[in-house]
Amino acid sequence: MSKVGIVFKFEAIRQLKKPTFWISLLLFPLGIFAAIGLSTLNSVGIEDYLTSPELGDKKIGITDSVGLVKEAPAELISVADEDAGREQVKNGELDIYYHVADDFATSHKITIYDRAADTGLFNTNSFLIGQILKSSVYSKLSPEDIVLVENAVEYETIDLDENGNQTSVLGQAIVPIAILAIFYILICVFGNRLTMALVEEKENRISEMILTSVSAKNLVIGKILSLIALGFLQMVVFIVPAVAALIIYRDNPAISGILAQIDWDPVRILGNFALLLVSYFMFAGACTLVGSLMPTARDASQYIGIVMVGVVLPLIFMNNFIAGEPNIVTYILSYFPLSSPIALMMRNAFGNLPPYELVLGIIELGIASVIVLRWTVRSFQKNAINFSVVKPHFGPRKSWKKF
């Protein structure tokens, strides 16, 4: 096995052994499943409002002098007045008692009596009366009226291109934006690990000894490649459950709505995927470069913020990338290496990146990756045994010729 391979294997196994790696790896996919699952559990279809809510085994009483509940469920017990209701709850004859205020029109008040011992921390009794009231009102309405009242109209917008053909701006952007989101997740999860990859060699005072066994170049490349590979593992762990969740929950109205909207544009999808790959290499180089310049994790964490600001900067100018003619800000952020990943991916997602600019962007990021990685190698070679903060020199210097 080559020395790069040995470093790669060692570093990859080290990361895989860390519990924090698995927590961050599984956090996002589990989060997605949980979010979609919860939304499915909470989703209430229009038809649910046309049937009375199940009251279960509970004995529920109500005093409704104003006649709010127009069609009361059969199990709902009518109680003469508030005092009687209160007494029945106290005696255990009722589990819950609702008292609609006589001045409900102005006070909007319903008092709920229940036994504290039965309610627990999360009291759902107000939700129950809400359901009863809604069902009561909705039973008088037509399904169409309910759709309007619930603001559940499903709007279908048909966008036409200049040739009059049907197109979908949002539908075409969904998958490329998802790829952009993956890039964000990768930099959030791996930014710190990449930075620490070289800092720890110095912090552990091991760099001086290891550099007689492996060259700085092989060590840096091995470390970066292992983290890039783990980044791709993260990507797979993210994409596979996301696709599985979409398939499993495809009948969920929200999910089916999104799926119906997706317009698969292979050029935009592949374009953003290519940008994702070169951007991650470039970002990996930038993070490790910071690590190679800093003596400790604490110092590095202060400087890595500069890289992160560059990456998130395009979000402030998001409108420039989504619509309208590109301006000077659009071009600066599209071609400044740190901001270009997000800027280019966003422009490409919304169809505002001409093919020649896409190719130019990929080439630029590819070249930037190589330069930054070579700079990192040289910097680590030079600063591996420098245990104080190194101020990066951005001016012209003879050593630039060596790139």
Next chain:
Amino acid sequence: MIEVKNFRMTFNNKTVIRDLSFEVKKGEIFGLLGSNGSGKTTTIRALLNLYTPTAGELLINGKPFDANADVIVGYLPEERGLYKKETVIDTMVYFGELKGLKNPREWSANYLERVGLGDKLNEKTEKLSTGQQQKVQLGICIMNNPELLILDEPTKGFDPVNRKLLMNIIDEAHKKGATIIMITHYMDEVERLCDRAILLKDGKAYAYGTIKDIKKKFGGKSFDEIFVEVYGGVDE
């Protein structure tokens, strides 16, 4: 084996080494001596290409050092450490693989047994004492029979028993043909082990030659006495 020619090293306009030249012959034990700050470690770092010399040449087998080259170097630096969260055996196997050792796991287990750390194989290195970590580091240096062994204060902080054990291990490496450069403040070790030595003072060679020649130059004094004479008044 090693040639240092007109070596000069300047940091931030401060010259640490001035026009230093010396040779280390193949198979000898060479003492690189001097007070703190005299430039010993700087010379070794420049020899191993960790520093770029301001002027001069530092060659191993006629070429500047390259970790990818054929020459096998074992280096126990002054600033030393290990991967804190890794086990002793995993760390040693990693270095063994990097050094091209055929069976690093078996070699490491045997070595650890020999230095009394046989029960620490699967301990995280951060759990070891400083002395135990130093034994692991020395093991990493001598694995794969290095042609050149550079030891920067190898027995610093050791008790006499472990110091003797380590000196035996170093002696074995020498018998197997390793050329050894040793930086130490223990002058008895210099007299007992070294064939030749150089004494650095103010970035220059103050004395250089065989142990016998250096002693003769100072009127037959012991190295302890020579050290006090040369560096007397220098803050230790």
